[in-house]
Amino acid sequence: MPRTNRSGQSARSVVTDKREAILRAAIKVFAVKGYFNSKVADIASEAGIADGTVYLYFKSKEEVLHSIFDRAMSEFIEEGKREISLIAAPEDRIRKIAQLHLEKLGSDRDMAVVFQVELRGSTKFMQEFSAAGFSEYLDIIRQTIEDGQKAGAFRSDIKPIVCAKILYGALDEMVTNWILSKRSYPLAPMADEVLRIFFGGVMTV
Amino acid sequence: MPRTNRSGQSARSVVTDKREAILRAAIKVFAVKGYFNSKVADIASEAGIADGTVYLYFKSKEEVLHSIFDRAMSEFIEEGKREISLIAAPEDRIRKIAQLHLEKLGSDRDMAVVFQVELRGSTKFMQEFSAAGFSEYLDIIRQTIEDGQKAGAFRSDIKPIVCAKILYGALDEMVTNWILSKRSYPLAPMADEVLRIFFGGVMTV
Amino acid sequence: MPRTNRSGQSARSVVTDKREAILRAAIKVFAVKGYFNSKVADIASEAGIADGTVYLYFKSKEEVLHSIFDRAMSEFIEEGKREISLIAAPEDRIRKIAQLHLEKLGSDRDMAVVFQVELRGSTKFMQEFSAAGFSEYLDIIRQTIEDGQKAGAFRSDIKPIVCAKILYGALDEMVTNWILSKRSYPLAPMADEVLRIFFGGVMTV
Amino acid sequence: MPRTNRSGQSARSVVTDKREAILRAAIKVFAVKGYFNSKVADIASEAGIADGTVYLYFKSKEEVLHSIFDRAMSEFIEEGKREISLIAAPEDRIRKIAQLHLEKLGSDRDMAVVFQVELRGSTKFMQEFSAAGFSEYLDIIRQTIEDGQKAGAFRSDIKPIVCAKILYGALDEMVTNWILSKRSYPLAPMADEVLRIFFGGVMTV
DNA sequence: AATGAATGAGCATTCATTCAT
DNA sequence: TATGAATGAATGCTCATTCAT
Numbered sequence: 001m002p003r004t005n006r007s008g009q010s011a012r013s014v015v016t017d018k019r020e021a022i023l024r025a026a027i028k029v030f031a032v033k034g035y036f037n038s039k040v041a042d043i044a045s046e047a048g049i050a051d052g053t054v055y056l057y058f059k060s061k062e063e064v065l066h067s068i069f070d071r072a073m074s075e076f077i078e079e080g081k082r083e084i085s086l087i088a089a090p091e092d093r094i095r096k097i098a099q100l101h102l103e104k105l106g107s108d109r110d111m112a113v114v115f116q117v118e119l120r121g122s123t124k125f126m127q128e129f130s131a132a133g134f135s136e137y138l139d140i141i142r143q144t145i146e147d148g149q150k151a152g153a154f155r156s157d158i159k160p161i162v163c164a165k166i167l168y169g170a171l172d173e174m175v176t177n178w179i180l181s182k183r184s185y186p187l188a189p190m191a192d193e194v195l196r197i198f199f200g201g202v203m204t205v
Numbered sequence: 206m207p208r209t210n211r212s213g214q215s216a217r218s219v220v221t222d223k224r225e226a227i228l229r230a231a232i233k234v235f236a237v238k239g240y241f242n243s244k245v246a247d248i249a250s251e252a253g254i255a256d257g258t259v260y261l262y263f264k265s266k267e268e269v270l271h272s273i274f275d276r277a278m279s280e281f282i283e284e285g286k287r288e289i290s291l292i293a294a295p296e297d298r299i300r301k302i303a304q305l306h307l308e309k310l311g312s313d314r315d316m317a318v319v320f321q322v323e324l325r326g327s328t329k330f331m332q333e334f335s336a337a338g339f340s341e342y343l344d345i346i347r348q349t350i351e352d353g354q355k356a357g358a359f360r361s362d363i364k365p366i367v368c369a370k371i372l373y374g375a376l377d378e379m380v381t382n383w384i385l386s387k388r389s390y391p392l393a394p395m396a397d398e399v400l401r402i403f404f405g406g407v408m409t410v
Numbered sequence: 411m412p413r414t415n416r417s418g419q420s421a422r423s424v425v426t427d428k429r430e431a432i433l434r435a436a437i438k439v440f441a442v443k444g445y446f447n448s449k450v451a452d453i454a455s456e457a458g459i460a461d462g463t464v465y466l467y468f469k470s471k472e473e474v475l476h477s478i479f480d481r482a483m484s485e486f487i488e489e490g491k492r493e494i495s496l497i498a499a500p501e502d503r504i505r506k507i508a509q510l511h512l513e514k515l516g517s518d519r520d521m522a523v524v525f526q527v528e529l530r531g532s533t534k535f536m537q538e539f540s541a542a543g544f545s546e547y548l549d550i551i552r553q554t555i556e557d558g559q560k561a562g563a564f565r566s567d568i569k570p571i572v573c574a575k576i577l578y579g580a581l582d583e584m585v586t587n588w589i590l591s592k593r594s595y596p597l598a599p600m601a602d603e604v605l606r607i608f609f610g611g612v613m614t615v
Numbered sequence: 616m617p618r619t620n621r622s623g624q625s626a627r628s629v630v631t632d633k634r635e636a637i638l639r640a641a642i643k644v645f646a647v648k649g650y651f652n653s654k655v656a657d658i659a660s661e662a663g664i665a666d667g668t669v670y671l672y673f674k675s676k677e678e679v680l681h682s683i684f685d686r687a688m689s690e691f692i693e694e695g696k697r698e699i700s701l702i703a704a705p706e707d708r709i710r711k712i713a714q715l716h717l718e719k720l721g722s723d724r725d726m727a728v729v730f731q732v733e734l735r736g737s738t739k740f741m742q743e744f745s746a747a748g749f750s751e752y753l754d755i756i757r758q759t760i761e762d763g764q765k766a767g768a769f770r771s772d773i774k775p776i777v778c779a780k781i782l783y784g785a786l787d788e789m790v791t792n793w794i795l796s797k798r799s800y801p802l803a804p805m806a807d808e809v810l811r812i813f814f815g816g817v818m819t820v
Numbered sequence: 821a822a823t824g825a826a827t828g829a830g831c832a833t834t835c836a837t838t839c840a841t
Numbered sequence: 842t843a844t845g846a847a848t849g850a851a852t853g854c855t856c857a858t859t860c861a862t
Contacts, residue, residue: 052824145407461853
């Protein structure tokens with residue numbers, strides 16, 4: 001629960017709230033029109049503020065996009081770490097990661113669109129993206145796989161990093177398909193379907 | 206070898222060659238700067254022609270991007286169909302698809318960048334993309350999985366379409382990582398690593 | 411004299427003033443170079459503003475041209491109606507119209523050039539022009555002629571509309587010649603010369 | 616009857632015929648789209664020739680416009696002079712001029728549009744226009760009026776040049792109205808209506 | 821902090837003109 | 842003569858960013 005200060009305002013300052021509003025507005029606008037086709041004026045309008053106000057909270061339109069990613073990714077990683085720390089078995093940890101991944105994006109379609117589509121709109125961003133939170137995320141998966149190999153749960157003739165990429169790629173594709181799909185269906189349940197194959201393979205024994 | 210006609214000109218018309226040159230130039234430029242940051246003048250300059258000449262072959266900058274995708278995708282699907290028609294066993298067909306996927310993109314980094322990064326720069330394009338060649342590709346994989354299930358090679362407790370998406374997602378992720386990697390390594394060999402896990406799963410038996 | 415409000419600003423808003431400045435600048439520029447040869451940058455420069463500012467007040471270059479006409483025409487018609495309402499005799503009313511016509515255009519050469527030359531640069535515009543204020547103007551003349559016929563001042567064997575066109579055409583030609591003339595002379599006095607012939611004809615009795 | 620040369624071709628050379636075709640095409644295209652909105656390619660296409668061919672007969676697009684005017688105007692003046700030389704009475708001469716004016720333009724709507732609308736699209740052209748054939752035309756009218764004054768047919772208290780402008784302006788307005796009119800009616804008969812007023816005035820005696 | 825009018829760099833596209841064939 | 846592919850200068854309009862209020 002947010003602490004309140006003497007004046008009765010939330011400790012979460014106005015600054016933070018307006019910053020928040022701009023980010024939410026930007027996610028919505030970027031999701032609908034795409035980053036390059038979105039105008040700063042669109043974001044401001046959606047956020048109910050003046051155009052210039054955006055620049056009191058962000059240096060540029062590009063920084064807005066980066067901030068969307070940075071905030072979401074660090075929140076997600078923080079939550080992920082917390083959750084798996086409570087779990088012992090590597091395969092259960094992997095399951096939790098997959099579930100979180102799809103739950104998070106499946107619960108906010110606009111955010112998912114920005115993640116799947118807009119954040120990839122430039123190699124430049126992809127590389128920064130890669131360097132930042134994304135590789136940390138991939139590393140968590142990799143580490144979990146490695147732990148599973150040491151614990152004898154996972155085959156040791158496979159490279160953990162490749163394994164991690166495969167899982168990530170599979171989940172990522174689920175999200176992308178979900179976004180582009182004309183039908184509406186819950187994303188989270190796909191986690192189990194992915195894991196059945198990821199864990200057991202497609203071949204008959 | 207191009208046939209020559211009586212007048213000694215290449216049978217491949219000048220029209221085709223210049224169109225080709227523009228597409229090659231555009232792939233290069235888009236790969237380096239991104240679609241939205243690329244100017245038509247950049248493409249023309251790279252192709253060694255005047256700005257206006259681009260418009261003798263394409264209606265707009267956007268049509269250039271679409272043409273890149275259309276041509277590559279139809280070529281790829283055609284080749285893929287031809288190749289797998291020569292193969293009987295479903296698991297070998299899947300292997301061939303995975304290999305072709307990575308060979309094709311691994312042999313032309315610029316094209317790969319455009320495919321992985323630029324073609325996803327807009328939901329709009331993604332949806333057309335999805336509707337067109339891409340879903341045909343995914344369907345080929347799905348059908349092959351289904352055939353494998355009927356032949357008893359693949360488990361029948363998994364949905365073919367989910368399975369196809371997982372394979373596609375895994376391969377796609379290999380390409381994306383390869384593109385963004387600072388190190389230089391051959392992409393095609395990743396196919397076997399992916400398939401080992403895709404076929405057998407990550408769990409110990 | 412402009413009224414001032416409490417804060418000391420002119421009651422005529424800044425918006426109106428800048429719009430006004432753009433129109434004045436456009437009249438000048440169009441008069442010198444012609445509509446099609448005038449760049450938006452020329453207008454902005456003449457008005458002492460940035461190029462983009464033009465688009466804060468007008469949707470397009472074409473709208474600037476239309477606005478010039480619309481404003482001038484409605485002002486002129488309003489003034490004309492007011493003036494002739496104070497006059498009883500049809501022939502005096504006709505005289506007032508002719509005088510106003512030449513006084514107005516004769517007092518602002520740039521505006522006259524735009525009216526005589528630029529507004530006719532396209533059939534499309536001419537037709538809108540015709541449909542809008544121009545035909546209203548012609549109708550006022552026609553009505554006055556008709557009134558004159560009823561009052562017995564004008565011959566009744568002539569069609570009022572033809573008569574109105576003749577007067578308009580004669581005045582119009584005076585303006586065009588005045589604009590194109592290398593010599594500089596006052597335009598307004600031509601009204602009497604035109605009317606002497608219009609009223610009495612060229613034939614000896 | 617056109618003379619034929621040895622090879623059986625019309626003496627009117629191919630050169631002349633193609634030039635002619637381009638001019639006819641240009642009149643049509645200019646009339647429909649306006650000079651500035653017409654492309655040289657439109658003219659070429661209408662004339663059934665290649666774009667570049669236009670430049671074998673004319674130095675520029677502008678020269679095509681000038682040529683339309685020059686040819687039509689000199690033909691008209693030549694015919695006008697010939698016709699009035701056969702007429703003795705000044706008022707009959709004036710009548711013939713007015714009739715020719717409206718017959719000529721009334722028999723070729725496209726040409727009329729170009730004359731009334733396009734030729735006035737620029738002050739620059741108007742001034743050349745004025746300097747060239749137009750002022751010669753006006754001068755013929757003026758001279759005829761002057762002759763009429765000497766012969767006692769026309770009032771001597773009016774300036775011949777003003778009188779000429781009035782007649783020209785009146786006729787010109789008839790043409791402009793005819794072009795812009797939604798209804799279709801013959802133009803030539805308007806000559807008599809104009810002259811009745813021009814000769815006799817609008818006032819009752 | 822907030823505003824939103826003003827800025828002006830930037831760019832896709834057009835089209836008159838050229839010239840190799 | 843005729844062609845029409847190629848040229849490249851030219852420009853209307855957009856929109857991220859600034860800054861006076």
